[in-house]
Amino acid sequence: MEFTISQIAQLLNGTVEGDSTGIIRSASKIEEGSDGDISFLANTKYEQFLYTTRASAVIVDQSFKPSQPYTAALIRVANPYLAFTQLLEEYQKITEQRSAGREQPYFISENVVIGENEYIGPFTYIGKNSRIGKNLQLFSGAYVGENVIIGDNAVIHPGVKIYDKTVIGNNCSIFANAVIGGDGFGFAPEADGSYRRIPQLGNVVIEDNVSIGSNTTIDRATMGSTIIRKGVKLDNLIQVGHNVEIGENTVIAAQSGISGSTRVGAQCVIAGQVGLVGHITLANGTKVGAQSGVSKSVKKENLSLSGSPATELKAHLRAQSLVRRLPEIVQRLENVEVSAGIKSHEGK
Incomplete structure (x- = not known):
């Protein structure tokens, strides 16, 4: 099945930045995208892949602001994750053969x-x-x-x-x-x-x-x-x-x-x-x-x-932070004890 980027944007109530005439044949993860693929960016820790992906289109948030050049067309939507889910659902309806x-x-x-x-x-x-x-x-x-x-x-x-x-x-x-x-x-x-x-x-x-x-x-x-x-x-x-x-x-x-x-x-x-x-x-x-x-x-x-x-x-996070510091804290206590022992001996 093939769809244009503009057709997908219309389905998702999104807007396109870039070439809206590109053909989409399949979906992929953004870091694995190739020509003819569509992907999405919902988590900023994956933003780096937007600038290297070969996917033809990427679904992004309406407020997303790229910090580097990119080649993919962007489809801006209110919620990229939900929009990509909706796209997969529609694709499944078209391609899946129901048993009867x-x-x-x-x-x-x-x-x-x-x-x-x-x-x-x-x-x-x-x-x-x-x-x-x-x-x-x-x-x-x-x-x-x-x-x-x-x-x-x-x-x-x-x-x-x-x-x-x-x-x-x-x-x-x-x-x-x-x-x-x-x-x-x-x-x-x-x-x-x-x-x-x-x-x-x-x-x-x-x-x-x-x-x-x-x-x-x-x-x-x-x-x-x-x-x-x-x-x-x-x-x-x-x-x-x-x-x-x-x-x-x-x-x-x-x-x-x-x-x-x-x-x-x-x-x-x-x-x-x-x-x-x-x-x-x-x-x-x-x-x-x-x-x-x-x-x-x-x-x-x-x-x-x-x-x-x-x-x-x-x-819990505070407690975990203290647990990680236990060796340091123990060492400091031992140093204090040694120091106190020396002072006590000198005082005698």
Whole structure:
């Protein structure tokens, strides 16, 4: 597919500086751009590549002021990152071929309702009494249990397992080998030191516009529901425990774990390898840095935390600065002790 720079600028509601007649054939990173490519500049630390890139066009912020000569045409927009995302979405719509129909072998149980325009891949299973909306994409090896409800435009990738009674909203994507609705980690200690399994009788509720990454697991509730609110984006390899609730438009990066009955607010950002203990609450807008451990509730909104145990980011950075200076501080203390010893000896 080929488009002129002016056509792309029109799509993005942007303005062009430079040759608007150039032809764009593909997208690339700005440092790897070549003739016929379009890229974007959203982070100033990559500005140096604007002056060396061979890309034909670069999407930049409306207020961006170059400091050196460059050869690419500039498309100025309000938000370069979002504009580039929009461009990729449009390109995907044009080039991606949507699968359709049903491929043998598959199994659909009794009393299942599926909306129009579905794709059912090979070796898939849908349990009885499940209801699924239109435009379903159910890829090979996926399992949908009994009494499951799935909304419109669901994309369920290979190997996904969706247990009984799970409820999934519209426009949700679940990537390969994710497990939704498995048992929560609930065991009661016995007098002899063994553990008895606590029945997990609840379910998982996933609202609209949620994305769940590969190999992520979301446990069903002991009673009630584990809830993922609308707009949540979960990366790969995340563990969400039973009875957890994650608020609207929260994003969580890979290898993070949330223990049971914890409440994560809306618009939170949780980086990779973060651990949250159970039965705590994170206020709306909380940001947690990578490899942090959150052991207490966060009541104030829009705080940034880091470290283990997690503390406010400014305090954590001050502490880290002091840790780096510890050898110097110890040396100074030893010098003071030596000096004090000499003076004391001389005084005698």
